[in-house]
Amino acid sequence: MPSPNSPTSRFHEQGEKTTMNEKSTLPSPEALAQHPVVGPAPELQATTVLDDASSEETKVDYNNQAAAEGLEPAFLAKVHILNHAMKEIGMGRYQYELFFTAGFGWYADNVWLQAVSILQPALAREFVASPYVRHSTTALYAGLIVGAFFFGTSCDVVGRRIAYNSTLLIGGVFGLLAGAAPNFVVFCVFIALAGMGVGGNLPVDGTLFLEFLPGNKQWLLTLLSVWWAIGQVVASLVAWVFLANFSCADPAPGTFCSRASNMGWRYTYFTLGAHMIVLWGIRFLVFPVYESPKFLASIGKDEEAVIVIHKIAKRNGTTSSLTLEHLKAAARPYLLAAGENPDKVEVKFSTMELIKHSVDDFRGKNIRNLFCTKRLAWSTSLVILVWALIGLAYPLFFAFLGSYLTAKVGATGGNLDSTYASYTYQAVCGIPGSILAAALVEWGRGGRKFALSLCTLVSAIFMFGLTQAKTEAQINALTCMVSFWLNAMYGVLFGYSPEVFPTPSRGTGDALAATANRIAGILAPIIGIYSVAAKTPDGPVFTSAAIFVVAGLVTLGFPIETAGHAAL
Template sequence: MSSSSPLSCRQVEAQDSSEALKLAHGQGIKPAVMAKVQVLNEAIKEIGMGRFQYELFFTAGFGWFADNIWLQGISILNPSIGNEFRGQPGVGNISLALYAGLILGATFWGCSCDIVGRKIAWNCTLVIGGIFGIAAGAAPNFIALCALIAMIGFGVGGNLPVDGTLFLEFIPGSHQYLLTLLSVWWAIGQVVGSLIAWAFLAKYGCDTPPAGEFCSRSSNSGWRYTFYTLGAMMIVLWVGRFFLLPVYESPKFLASIGRDQEAVDTIHLIAKRNGKVSSLTLDDLRSAAEPYLDPEHQHRYEETKSAPGTKMSSWQLFRHSFDDLSFDHVKALFCTPRLAWSTSLVIFIYASIGLAYPLFNQFLGAYLSAKNANLGEDSLDSTYSAFTYQAACGVPGSILAAILVEWGRGGRKVAMAFFTVAAGIFLFGLTQAKTKAQINVLTCFAALCENAFYGVLYGYAPEVFPTPSRGTGDALAAASNRITGLFAPVIAVYGTASVEGPVYASASIFVVTGLVMLLLPIETRGRTAL
């Protein structure tokens, strides 16, 4: 194992009891890596928040935008697709294909970014979603459509674990609250997905036909136009990322795999983009790490002190990084009792939220249709206008969450617990709504709280995971979120007797999960992520 790999449990126990080593022990990082990351944190603090980081806020937001625009879009399109492919097994559960892809994408891209770097995943996820999104619009049959949707999920699934990781590793500790604010892009994606699907389905959609009949392709092209539009949008966002606002590889990742010269070079490139000058040198990193190196690694450092940095291409890094592939990144997340408890709770919270959120949101269309029908408002416009109101309310939720995580003594844990419990309470209230106004108000407040706790949670997890295993930790959490999401359609369709059932189940899970959040042992407010 190289000096840059995560700290194994046996190696941790062998260290002495100095404060620095205790901190490294608690974080599951080798002391030499921790020392270098702390130097890089100071270098980023010296540069400050500037043009590069603000541009990164937008390009990282593209990934959040893409994640929810597909979740929302496919949820809305599901009934229309079913009208065309009636009689196909499982046609009502087409979201299963998306979730299967999301699970593979979250796991593959999240874990690989700790091995080959963050930049490769960053540059691939959007274009994969775009290409297969356009292809899905031309799907000749239901099986092909499911396969293409799964590939959309594979690309899109890497966005949240990778984008949050990369963004966190470039911003100063004083601005880590912006990681929570990134969720505003998630809400915007939901709004845009609702509006695009609504526009195409209203004009080119086919009303639900009688039993035994189906809509023809020519009379039901709205869902295909939506796929074409969303796919093209992903390509445009990828062009913005790849060509207009390119990103550098994370200096913390480079330092964690021993590529110190490239880490220093990246810091100077960031400073230049921000119109600043950095005082960081290669000797600063090496001097910080040397006291913690064993004789073998000390000798290796001495040999390379006078050697010029050798840069590798992305393909070379991809090939050579798999030489050290092992479960060290996973083991590091469970290395101490405190870290194991924290990691386990984070995964549990992601999993429970992953079940509760789609139980309500993926079947919101059917729920709103049933509610509105009981009130004599069964038009398409009535249903999708409620969809859009609900989606738009998520935007202020992200802003409010970003404020609360830095306010008062509560910090991240109390903020996300508050919003999660509140979301459950509003959903319980929704089941008792008697008027259209009450339905719209309660769905809006529920959406505000849902987007807020998602923003805090997806900001908290990267902060609590250490740099060498951050992508892996995010991947495990995101994968658990998607895996439980697979069960939502099954529970909603076969496990409940009424349209209110999924809402009750979702509300109950939110309340319980919010209380569990208070048991998290680590508060990251005011602490610069390692």
């Protein structure tokens, strides 16, 4: 049995906490060969001197930890070395560039979500009677579901870079085409295809960014959600400018506006699609990314992983002491125990063999890994459930916020400018919410779980208050507070989810969570069209608030707290 202080999990409550401010060098390959890296990862230790525990006892402890995490012990040993190497390099130019380019993906996700919501009234004047125009949200979510699952799962098979370098371009091209759609059906087809590209951003970009961060900087993954809030602001401002100047008045019942008189929504899509292609160019051409070293190690490409580490060090203006022998020495005892040759060279597969291995992974290996222990299965299930609950509640609020503001602000005597001013105010309020989230996840007494529950429940409280708002000032104040806390909630959720999934199945775990989020989200427009609750502006808001209460309570049951621990 392992000793009481020997963690059987990377998040064992009695394990050593991360030492954040100490810079260290890697242990020698000889030391690793004598005492395998087990228990607390090197980056979680105050020094690089390994304990003099017996080799056999250490291996037992380490095997237990690997089993608890659903990982191979040899891979876990290599991950600890890579985490240590990333800490040795430190935070630098490469990670800061990645903060911006990865942020483009989260920015794009909310740009298209908000654009579809904001522009629905303009589409209804030209194409199809309300409330059936809300099926444009259905089309977007259909694409998001496919994109989230395909890109998220494939990045655990073929790597992170391919998806990372594709999603913005796909979204931008089809977003442009949506602006040129001749009718509502064609528009829905193009917006669904744009959603396929956009859907890959959340599971892939967060995964890639996390795997390049030193353990003491993982809070930046939460701060990345500030881009989500900025996306909402930009979509609101662009739509406001074009709709205020290039939209027709409400047509008589049974009639529609002409294309020439209602170009505002088209100009908005042209603008958003074009600038999305520009962001793709910046990401792909100006600040190219490397493949994740942890992914490379997970498929046996240790030499390539070492090369990437040294490239990052060079980009950061520093050096790394990592060698290929460090990874081999760390994994050797566990490979020997498993009857494998620890010194075998990298295998070169034929094209057909690569396809076969990829198909094997798609058959469910990476999914099964997320449920291979009781604790991991419980954690994965609750994370997916919370993503699903929020996936239903969030669009119930935001996808119909334009309609809510049009009805409520109009009832108080406001005009089009007042409506979109209200929309922009609440969008801007979301930006400091993301900053609060980054602070909350590092709060020692709370951690990720408490922060997520707090933000979710407070959001619900202000939503309940919004259903009772009577004046334009009350509406603006309450929508601002809702946006502030909802963006804080999403920031914590975006950061927690990739941390809790292990590297070999991280993309798949994020894909399952994002797919559940989108599947639930596709129900929102159906509720908005056919339910009795949606017949009034307050109905979707009240329903959304109730669902957020349930989600906030479920988060308290998460079995894993990731604060203060480096991701595996």
